[in-house]
Amino acid sequence: MKGFYNQILKINLSDKSHQIEPVADELLERYLGGKGLATHLLLKNNPPGVDPMSPGNHLIFITGPVSGTPIWGSCRYGVYTKSPQTGFYAESYSGGTVADYMAKTGFDAVMLYGASDDPCWIEVSDQDVFFHDAGDLWGLDTFETEDRTKSWIKENRPDAKKCGVVCIGPAGENGVSFAVIENDYWRSAGRTGVGAVIGSKNIKAMVFWGSQKKEVANQDLVKKYVKDVAHDAKDDAGVQAYKSKGTPMMVDIMSNVGSFPTHYWHKGEAAHKEKINADALHERLDVTPNACLKCFIACGRLSVVKEGRHKGLKIEGPEYETIYAFGGLCEVDSIEEIAYLNDICDRLGIDTISAGNLAAFAIEAARQGKIDYDIDYGQPDKIAGLLKEMAYRQGIGDILSRGIKAAAKEWDMEDQAIHVKGLEPAGYDPRVLKGMGLAYGSSPRGACHLRATFYKPELSKMIDPDQIEGKAEMFTEWEDRLIIFDTLILCRFYRDLYPWEELATMIKAVTGLDLDRDKMRLIAGNISNATRRFNIREGLTSEDDKLPKRFYKEVLPETQKIITEEEMDRLLKDYYKVRGWDETGVPPATS
Ligand code: SF4
Numbered sequence: 274m275k276g277f278y279n280q281i282l283k284i285n286l287s288d289k290s291h292q293i294e295p296v297a298d299e300l301l302e303r304y305l306g307g308k309g310l311a312t313h314l315l316l317k318n319n320p321p322g323v324d325p326m327s328p329g330n331h332l333i334f335i336t337g338p339v340s341g342t343p344i345w346g347s348c349r350y351g352v353y354t355k356s357p358q359t360g361f362y363a364e365s366y367s368g369g370t371v372a373d374y375m376a377k378t379g380f381d382a383v384m385l386y387g388a389s390d391d392p393c394w395i396e397v398s399d400q401d402v403f404f405h406d407a408g409d410l411w412g413l414d415t416f417e418t419e420d421r422t423k424s425w426i427k428e429n430r431p432d433a434k435k436c437g438v439v440c441i442g443p444a445g446e447n448g449v450s451f452a453v454i455e456n457d458y459w460r461s462a463g464r465t466g467v468g469a470v471i472g473s474k475n476i477k478a479m480v481f482w483g484s485q486k487k488e489v490a491n492q493d494l495v496k497k498y499v500k501d502v503a504h505d506a507k508d509d510a511g512v513q514a515y516k517s518k519g520t521p522m523m524v525d526i527m528s529n530v531g532s533f534p535t536h537y538w539h540k541g542e543a544a545h546k547e548k549i550n551a552d553a554l555h556e557r558l559d560v561t562p563n564a565c566l567k568c569f570i571a572c573g574r575l576s577v578v579k580e581g582r583h584k585g586l587k588i589e590g591p592e593y594e595t596i597y598a599f600g601g602l603c604e605v606d607s608i609e610e611i612a613y614l615n616d617i618c619d620r621l622g623i624d625t626i627s628a629g630n631l632a633a634f635a636i637e638a639a640r641q642g643k644i645d646y647d648i649d650y651g652q653p654d655k656i657a658g659l660l661k662e663m664a665y666r667q668g669i670g671d672i673l674s675r676g677i678k679a680a681a682k683e684w685d686m687e688d689q690a691i692h693v694k695g696l697e698p699a700g701y702d703p704r705v706l707k708g709m710g711l712a713y714g715s716s717p718r719g720a721c722h723l724r725a726t727f728y729k730p731e732l733s734k735m736i737d738p739d740q741i742e743g744k745a746e747m748f749t750e751w752e753d754r755l756i757i758f759d760t761l762i763l764c765r766f767y768r769d770l771y772p773w774e775e776l777a778t779m780i781k782a783v784t785g786l787d788l789d790r791d792k793m794r795l796i797a798g799n800i801s802n803a804t805r806r807f808n809i810r811e812g813l814t815s816e817d818d819k820l821p822k823r824f825y826k827e828v829l830p831e832t833q834k835i836i837t838e839e840e841m842d843r844l845l846k847d848y849y850k851v852r853g854w855d856e857t858g859v860p861p862a863t864s
Pocket of ligand 1: 564565
């Protein structure tokens with residue numbers, strides 16, 4: 274089918290062999306590639322109940338049909354596996370430049386299984402697959418790993434003009450359950466611990482290069498489409514906001530509605546918000562907007578600290594979620610210090626959302642005398658020390674490295690831990706934005722803000738955040754459209770520019786398929802059912818869709834808001850119904 278190479282690369286790490294397998298058009302028509310194809314492959318290949326850190330767990334890198342084309346927002350790849358953080362379905366996406374190089378290798382997906390006996394890095398190109406010894410890379414941080422592998426390719430592969438690298442830091446090597454896979458220094462497949470899975474297979478990095486070019490169904494239509502989208506978006510307020518302020522603009526937006534999680538989810542606003550918001554970032558750091566390939570929004574902030582003890586520190590970020598995790602939950606009141614903690618996480622290769630949540634949880638544990646550890650809110654150096662202990666699994670870092678569920682159990686704090694299925698939420702309090710409660714509960718990967726990005730319609734008053742009745746219908750339509758984003762693998766921040774009709778034109782131009790909204794929703798529904806089946810096979814029940822009890826009981830002081838257990842049960846019940854699942858959240862046997 275156009276938009277695809279119709280082949281996947283399967284790499285057996287145990288005997289260091291590989292084979293190329295064809296992918297039938299019927300499968301791509303059913304699932305559209307991306308998340309759909311990955312879920313199908315996981316269901317087919319992963320042994321039920323497999324230990325996520327064992328050789329039997331498969332790890333799949335995938336690009337979508339739009340990857341490698343000029344479509345805006347298309348330079349993105351997905352990683353899929355069984356998560357060591359949740360024990361359920363794992364999906365994580367990253368931007369930057371790598372997806373373009375992956376697309377040039379001539380494969381729609383690269384599937385890893387087994388485990389290497391010794392540390393290695395893998396070179397995947399359109400010419401061959403090579404396993405390289407990574408003994409000299411083991412222990413290095415993500416930046417050095419990327420530099421060294423890129424240099425090797427430059428020196429030894431005259432055919433590779435450039436390459437894309439994904440890699441792990443020490444956290445991934447050490448099996449930290451929230452380790453990331455990183456690329457382009459600062460971009461990460463950040464959630465659900467995909468870095469721990471690849472680390473458990475002794476793979477330090479993957480390098481992609483090639484010169485394959487995907488055929489699209491209608492090159493002229495693709496060109497026109499790309500031109501029209503850029504033209505129409507020129508004065509779009511959302512695009513301008515992301516371009517001028519980046520995701521840190523959310524600090525003010527969320528604080529204004531009392532939904533900026535602070536003091537480990539005990540408050541909805543930080544007293545020091547002016548010190549950590551987008552204005553603070555742009556005043557106190559030297560900031561240049563930065564974009565992934567094929568993007569005119571440029572939400573990234575290439576930031577250099579101008580003054581103080583971190584003068585000269587350069588990162589892309591901090592993003593809103595990192596600011597919320599360290600500036601809100603841990604109450605670090607300086608944007609430079611948040612940038613410093615962000616840099617540590619990037620180098621060690623850990624997810625900033627989970628790391629910030631766990632640090633704040635440890636602060637609570639220390640305050641309550643549950644652990645004998647010297648740390649408190651607003652202490653960046655102590656938090657930095659704890660991040661390193663997590664990555665190297667030292668002291669209390671060892672229990673934290675196993676994730677929030679393990680730490681809460683060990684410290685007898687299960688009633689206080691904030692997570693769904695073992696994944697900590699992003700920076701949107703569901704007591705204020707109740708649709709985010711449904712998002713956190715229903716997402717197959719745990720408390721995820723991205724599967725439906727439902728904060729958007731709730732904040733922009735497309736629907737009342739307090740509304741329960743009828744919310745599941747709108748939520749499911751948002752989720753369905755974004756499932757299609759994840760099959761094509763598109764950046765979320767193009768969501769306002771790609772309503773259903775635009776997606777239909779894009780799909781027609783790239784693949785030749787004629788899909789209207791109903792047909793796309795059917796595909797999305799099939800994918801949603803498949804992910805649910807994967808999770809049920811791994812032991813999930815509707816109890817796992819519930820929110821942490823604190824959200825039902827503990828009122829936010831600024832707004833007096835709460836989400837009741839009855840409200841959440843109703844949202845879930847309605848959601849199951851709209852999805853066509855039974856009352857316990859089980860999808861029909863075949864669909
Ligand atoms: S909007 Fe941001 S994340 Fe999305 S493609 Fe552009 S730079 Fe990358």
